[in-house]
Amino acid sequence: MTAIPKAADWISPDEYLEGERLAEVRHECVDGRVDAMAGASDDHNRIAGNILRELGNALLSHKCEPFINDIKVKIPPAFADVYYYPDLLVACDPTDNAKYFRERPAIIIEVLLTETERTDRREKAIAYRQIATVEAYILVEQERMAATILRRAEPGWQSEVIEKPGSILKLPGIGVEIPLERIYERTAVAGARAPGS
Numbered sequence: 001m002t003a004i005p006k007a008a009d010w011i012s013p014d015e016y017l018e019g020e021r022l023a024e025v026r027h028e029c030v031d032g033r034v035d036a037m038a039g040a041s042d043d044h045n046r047i048a049g050n051i052l053r054e055l056g057n058a059l060l061s062h063k064c065e066p067f068i069n070d071i072k073v074k075i076p077p078a079f080a081d082v083y084y085y086p087d088l089l090v091a092c093d094p095t096d097n098a099k100y101f102r103e104r105p106a107i108i109i110e111v112l113l114t115e116t117e118r119t120d121r122r123e124k125a126i127a128y129r130q131i132a133t134v135e136a137y138i139l140v141e142q143e144r145m146a147a148t149i150l151r152r153a154e155p156g157w158q159s160e161v162i163e164k165p166g167s168i169l170k171l172p173g174i175g176v177e178i179p180l181e182r183i184y185e186r187t188a189v190a191g192a193r194a195p196g197s
Contacts, residue, residue, distance in 0.1 A: 005164055014162060020072075020083075028072075029083045030123075034124040039112065043187040048087045049109045050183050051140070055090060058176040064092040064106060068189045071100035073108060075127045087111045087140075093133065095140055106173060111140045125150060129157065135173040145180055145189050190197055 010032040012021070019034075028035055040048075048068060055066035056168045068088050075082035083101060090107035108128050110120045120139055129150075137150040146163035162169060167180040184190040 008026050013083070016081075016083065021100065027151070028085055029081065035070065041112075041142070043189070044087075044111050044113065046185070046187050047140055047142065047183055048109075050185050051088055051109060051111075051178065054178045055088070055176060056181055058178075059090070059174065062174070064090050064174050066090050067102070073105060073128070073131070074098075074101045074103045076103075076130050076132075084124060084127065086124075090171075092174065104131065106133055106135050107138070107171060108136075109138045109140060110140055136171060140183060142187075143189070145184050147180070147183070172180060 011029075011034065012032065016029040016034060020029075025077045036153060046193065049066070052066055052068045053068040054085045059066060066088060067090075069085065072085055072088060073089060075084070086108045088107075088109040089093075089102060089105040091102045091104070092106045093104045096102050107194075110124065112120055128134050128154075135152055139148040139150075141147065143164070143168075144160060145165065147169055149160045149162065149169070151158050162180060165181050169180060169183065171177070181190065
């Protein structure tokens with residue numbers, strides 16, 4: 001049984017955080033309204049896992065640390081009381097150390113689902129831009145080898161799409177580069193199957 005109220009109910013940030021600790025299903029919270037998260041496919045998990053592996057290996061002796069799935073991002077209070085679960089984030093500020101969420105991530109990554117792509121590309125893109133420390137917001141596609149990188153620039157933000165084998169996801173702020181093929185290892189897009197499948 002979940003401790004989170006139904007989506008129609010309004011709850012405070014403290015109620016949301018406490019309820020989420022006990023919930024069997026993850027929820028995102030937007031200004032007091034909670035919504036259950038959509039389930040993810042095997043390729044979604046492979047893509048997120050591949051990115052986490054690459055980030056984790058590259059950042060072993062670095063102050064920055066990658067997190068996957070269960071660490072929330074809190075949007076600055078002036079925007080609204082909003083908590084999202086990105087697929088991955090990289091946090092570099094050692095003072096940003098709440099147990100269940102981060103407020104000052106450097107990189108945020110979403111692996112797109114058909115059910116949530118519109119929210120990821122619009123609502124979350126606007127919200128994540130409110131976080132002054134976010135250097136890049138990356139949207140990784142599942143159905144084809146492609147990623148959209150939104151980078152903080154002066155003035156505003158720049159968008160770059162990388163696609164096809166040979167492309168490299170470059171994250172200069174944290175000193176990491178990931179070949180696109182590595183992100184899609186063992187997925188249907190790469191044409192590979194997991195052993196035994």
